[in-house]
Amino acid sequence: MTKAPRKRAAPRATPRSGSGTGSGTGTSTGTSPRTRRSEASRQAILSAAFDLVGEVGYAKLSIEAIAARAGVGKQTIYRWWPSKGAVLFDAFLPVTEGPDGPRTEGDAAPGALPDTGDIEADLKRVLRKTVDELNDPRYDGPMRALTSEILHDPELAATYTERLDRPMKELKKTRLRAAQEAGQLAADIDLDAAADLVWGPLLSRWLLRSGPLTHAYADQLVHTALNGLRP
Template identity: 60%
Template sequence: MPNTKKPDSSRRSERSRQAIFAATRAMISEAGYGKVSIEAIAARAGVGKQTIYRWWPSKGTLIFDSILALSEDAEGQGIALPDTGDIEADLKLVMRATVAEFADPDFERPIRALTTEIINDLDLVTQYQEKLARPMDDAKKARLRSAQQAGQLAADADLDLVLEVLYAPLFQRWLHRSGPLTAEYADALVDITLRAFRP
């Protein structure tokens, strides 16, 4: 008896979406943002460019979603920082992982391309804040509040300022390529931040 089961269009769409994301990240890593076009991404992913334009209005939004998709495996579990009860150890673990990501060319090039786009695209800024930056900051501040309750951070510490002191130098060094991104550098940022905000 012939198989009359209809193809699962949602599964096919998801395969296409993942292929587009993979092609986007790979092409930016290989050629850089300026040399990548929607047409080239479509060809590499094996889809029509109309498919891409139906889902994403611009190259910037596609790049953003392709980066956001990297963390989709953790979806449903929520974003959370490690909490061993030792804020210094936990922050050093997180900062070392962050430094390693920014030093990895496969991660760094799409992020740099996204950063370039964000400067000129207010709609993309809004998406970035709502989908990525704010949830990440909320998770970080939840861990810092736990440290405050344990007496490891000053009870009156401004948590937004704590995050700026911790992350801004890293971002500045990465953005301007002004120094190496190492585990030792990550540890130093944690040490300086905790020295400033301990009780």
């Protein structure tokens, strides 16, 4: 009868924060005691999860399969992650923000969106890139899996928003603010709404497959968003 759910947000642990319980031994020999979590196992799990979700899809992804593929006991997964979605989420991090920074939804660097001074051109460039990524099965599968989990798990959604979506949006808003300051965008618009206006339709179309995701569509979207629907 599946006892207590024991919810936890996507956990971190590992050396970087010393979050865990493991101070224990105390007889500090000069070397930090750190946690006893096995980084090798963690990596193996994350990588197995990421591979598997691409191979069999999210629905057929099982914790058992991840454990088996990673050569790890199931408990080692349950010990550190509260849900399949949380594992997946962590598995995606190296992909999206990886060792070399954020990488998804259309920018090339850990840093800012491109700024050539021409906001329309820049947005088109970024959206085209996003379109390409969303059309790439290598990203499409896992991303759908993550999105699916987010759909059902508000807590995970919050983490996602905080950890991935908000930083991304900040980058977008930074570029839009620059355009605004350059007089290319109206001074009174809300940048949040503006970013939504540009990326929202793309995301919807991708998720629901309500139409083809093409460069032409990206261009059209940018154009229409910039100029508005009025004459």
